[in-house]
Amino acid sequence: MKAVAVTKFEGTPELMELPKPTPGPGEILVHLGAASVNPYDWKIMNGILDGKMPHVFPLVLGVDGAGVVEAVGSGVSRFTVDDSVFGQFIHAPVGIGTYAEYVVAPESLAIAQRPRGMYNDQAAVVPTAGMTALVALDQLALTKGQSVLIIGAAGGVGSFAVQIGSNAGVLTLAAARPAHRDFLHKLGASRFLDSTSSHLAEDVRIGYPDGVDALLDLAQTGPEFERTTALVRDGGVIASTRGAVTEALLTSRGLRGVNVDMNPKTELLDRLTAMYSTGNLRIPVEQKIPLAAVPDAVARIREGGNRGKIAITI
Numbered sequence: 214m215k216a217v218a219v220t221k222f223e224g225t226p227e228l229m230e231l232p233k234p235t236p237g238p239g240e241i242l243v244h245l246g247a248a249s250v251n252p253y254d255w256k257i258m259n260g261i262l263d264g265k266m267p268h269v270f271p272l273v274l275g276v277d278g279a280g281v282v283e284a285v286g287s288g289v290s291r292f293t294v295d296d297s298v299f300g301q302f303i304h305a306p307v308g309i310g311t312y313a314e315y316v317v318a319p320e321s322l323a324i325a326q327r328p329r330g331m332y333n334d335q336a337a338v339v340p341t342a343g344m345t346a347l348v349a350l351d352q353l354a355l356t357k358g359q360s361v362l363i364i365g366a367a368g369g370v371g372s373f374a375v376q377i378g379s380n381a382g383v384l385t386l387a388a389a390r391p392a393h394r395d396f397l398h399k400l401g402a403s404r405f406l407d408s409t410s411s412h413l414a415e416d417v418r419i420g421y422p423d424g425v426d427a428l429l430d431l432a433q434t435g436p437e438f439e440r441t442t443a444l445v446r447d448g449g450v451i452a453s454t455r456g457a458v459t460e461a462l463l464t465s466r467g468l469r470g471v472n473v474d475m476n477p478k479t480e481l482l483d484r485l486t487a488m489y490s491t492g493n494l495r496i497p498v499e500q501k502i503p504l505a506a507v508p509d510a511v512a513r514i515r516e517g518g519n520r521g522k523i524a525i526t527i
């Protein structure tokens with residue numbers, strides 16, 4: 214099968230011909246129609262899970278995918294051949310990824326039936342970003358009419374978080390590059406803020422002189438993140454998907470803090486599916502690239518500036 218893989222940590226992704234995997238007990242073999250790109254893919258490639266999970270090389274990249282179950286191993290009960298599925302397929306050993314024509318994975322992972330009307334390239338972009346946005350908003354626990362400042366709002370997690378927050382009646386202040394203004398308004402952002410402007414803090418203070426109720430930061434760490442937490446009201450809540458919340462930030466003003474650590478679950482995919490099926494979730498596929506183009510696209514993708522999600526068609 215064709216797959217995009219690296220032969221060592223921090224290696225250069227290459228299109229390779231690798232053996233088609235076969236499902237073991239409790240596993241399913243999925244013939245993938247699409248995968249998607251997540252920052253997690255590069256982090257895994259650079260060894261973020263080294264020492265925490267076993268790896269295999271060539272390490273096939275990619276954690277998210279969508280396709281059709283082609284075979285099932287003994288004991289599989291949740292899926293049958295020809296089921297259309299999507300999900301997050303990462304499991305031990307790391308390296309049996311979704312930038313490939315086929316993937317095998319335990320059926321117990323966060324894998325769900327692909328809803329009617331959702332194409333493979335749409336379904337493939339949902340799992341990691343969508344589940345993370347859902348978990349982050351659950352943990353913020355905001356109520357209708359409360360406000361959240363989202364930094365990095367036009368990226369993968371942000372483009373789901375803006376929608377999920379807005380659908381719940383939360384006022385979403387979406388900060389991103391000016392080129393992403395229309396995109397974010399279409400996703401339901403209450404207000405767009407230019408994240409490249411030196412006036413961002415003043416712009417927030419105009420509407421919220423005492424601070425917003427919450428910060429969801431998908432981009433910043435260290436001093437940048439710390440400065441932005443000053444825009445949250447006393448007793449508000451701050452959340453980071455990059456581990457930027459520290460104890461020291463919480464003590465002074467009675468803030469509650471959350472370092473989001475998304476634990477993938479099929480129930481989360483089912484909640485996203487329900488939102489889609491009721492017309493309450495737009496799937497933010499902004500680019501599609503074929504599998505063969507991934508190696509050349511890697512450097513460009515990693516530079517940033519992307520909007521929404523990139524789907525890989527297989």
Ligand SMILES: NC(=O)c1ccc[n+]([C@@H]2O[C@H](COP(=O)([O-])OP(=O)(O)OC[C@H]3O[C@@H](n4cnc5c(N)ncnc54)[C@H](OP(=O)(O)O)[C@@H]3O)[C@@H](O)[C@H]2O)c1
Pocket residue numbers: 251252253341342345364365366367368369370371389390408431432433454455473474475476516517518519521
């Ligand atoms: N903890 C978890 O469980 C978990 C789960 C999923 C994701 N994550 C992490 O969460 C982060 C976001 O994920 P994602 O999938 O949304 O990534 P993404 O699609 O790359 O989006 C990140 C967004 O942040 C923007 N950005 C980057 N630096 C910025 C800065 N200094 N100020 C303002 N905006 C900035 C980017 O815009 P430009 O590219 O235009 O600069 C981009 O729109 C990643 O680090 C990812 O690894 C963590």
